[in-house]
Amino acid sequence: MKLATILSLVAATLALPTDIKHVAARASYSKTDGLKFNIDGVTKYYAGTNSYWIPFLTNDNDVNLIMGHLASSKHKILRVWGFNDVKSVPGSGTVYFQSFSGSSATINTGANGLRRLDAVVAAAEKNGIKLIINFLTSTAVFAWELANEPRCNGCATSVLTNWIRSSSNYVRSLDSDHMIAIGDEGFGLTGDGSYPYQLGEGLDFAVNLALPNVSFGTFHLYPSSWGTTNDWGNRWISDHASVCKQLGKPCMFEEYGVTTAADHCPVESKWQTASVGLRDAGMAADLFWQLGDTIQSTGSLTHNDGNTIYYNSADWTCLVTNHLKRIG
Template identity: 45%
Template sequence: MKLSILLSISSAFAVVKASLPAYAQCGGVNWSGDSSCASGFYCLKQNEWYSQCVPGASMFLRLIYHVCLTKCHLATVTAKPTTTTSGSPVPTTPVPPATSITSFAKADGNVFNINGKSQYFMGTNSYWIGFFTSNSDVDLVFSHLASTGLKVLRVWGFNDVNTIPGAGTVWFQSFVQGSAPTINTGPEGLQRLDYVVESAGKHGLSLIINFVNNWADYGGIPAYNKYYGLSSTNRTEWYASAAAQSQYQKYISTVVARYKNSPTVFAWELANEPRCNGCPTSVLTNWIKTTSAYIKSLDSKHMVTTGDEGFGIAGGTSYPWGPGEGIDWVENLKISTIDFGTAHLYPESWGEQDSFGKPWIDAHAAAAKALGKPFILEEYGSSTKPSILTWEQAVLDSGTAGDMYWQYGDSFSWGQTHNDGNSIYYGTDMYKTYVQDHAAAMAAKAV
């Protein structure tokens, strides 16, 4: 006993002499690198797969924690707040080990029950994470999300191509002329999404997974249209095409079958920003009814939502408020197989000022409340970053169930993830201001 405790003490003191930078990986299954962290940080086991250098308490408390974690089965040690002079934000207490997702998310009035607890939440978006070929990069993202209190990540569940890419490039579904559509379940196909689901669950994150893009990025509806000879500009044809809808549902059934028993999935989403410019709102409403009912027939355990931008709602007279994109937001939210509403917020792209944001949030939150369903501000971004604070306050004040900024950014050995002007990168002062602080406020908000 004395020898083992001395070995534990020796290991604890080794932390002080270590060299790994803040928030670096320092252990886990198959980890062969260093396990010691820079001064002021210690190596905390988040799960069997991942340990991370996190800000520590005094050496005395770290020593107690290390020894008692292995000898006394101590669950929690309270640490003194720490600061850094580097300008990078740090949590004020050691990050607790990640909690696996053990129960299915569900609507609870105007909020959500997530992993057994009814709560408000903050999340974010990462379209690219399912296209990573490195498991360690995926794990790093989820460890960072968990460490700052984010609860839900929205990911692309589609990646459609019209030509098969070379080895090393991930794709999920192909539409190659002269060949039948192919769903790629291989190691550079849906197996990459498999690992995203696995890692998210281990780190205590839930996922919103969508099935198609309105836009041409990663194929989307344009990839279907090219294959089936449909209009490249008239979305109505895609919603009305029996062949396109049949393949779309075949793809849905393939993805749902992989994860329908996984509580890590927060919800299925019909599409990213479905639109039907100039068409009657009945086109999309009928499609939403049909598709959401189809998903529920495959999987009654998970929630379903549309993924739309929130157009077509009372509150104003300018473009976003109207039904010009074929959306009647309230009518669509009334559909029994739609569990919650979504809206996006990009005033600059819609010819609006950032002041447009608060009434937009308020209108959707009020309409959802009247229907007894939750509402998520699912994407938002602005080049005028201080406006985001006003929007986040509106989220808190309006009773919006959750908000998910666009988009999460991170840094890896090969460089940073894509910056589209809205990216907010982990470990920066901006991340502390717009993400970490708001995530804490949402978590603290009483239900």
């Protein structure tokens, strides 16, 4: 996301009515506590998930039901998209947050715009879920995130480092309380020399994490997309934990998944176990990709990209219920 886009979204947020952008006591904000996260006064390792689609639902009851499922499962963190850009204004019933005409952007604060994101924030707050999201204030926010998987293929790493520095500094100038993360895949660090460890996508994990206004490290894991093996993932996790421990900032295993349904439990549970096993050595949370549920108003399932773990399925029992029991 360009800095200009970030600024326009921040401006739109600040223009929202007070009941939408109310700020609660600072004591309730999520924060880092050494190499772990503190949520509502409790410092521990946390588990969560991702849902790019929940801000695009148009029925508040659907949003509330799904958020309630997360709460009853004892998940605490949900990462959602705070961006939804279009080049032309769609018909009624289609949610979009920002429309572009050439280089100029128009923010949609209407019923099919940022009000849908506000419904997600309200449901999260009601159910005690903390959101990783772009630029809205309430106690439901866990952290601001600069982008989803930023890359600059073939660029000097200084290009993205400078962008991360300027963007995080600007966000910090507006908000001294909430955490800030990059949202990157964790590319570019010392390791076996395979593609994800290289600097070819313009990212240097340690250099970027060391920036003063980056609160914690993020990394993703998709071996089938990266030309690596599922077993390779355990080293990817431990190598990031090492860097985080070295720099004194927590690591969030922010996205992970495999597209073969039969591999969901046996593969991803091993990654979860590896991450939890490093909870005193840099790892602080993991969020699987992605949340799946049934939309009550239509009876249809949410999007299945192959990685999706549906609420109350056998995979859910393995990767949510049993995982949370291990965490304690």
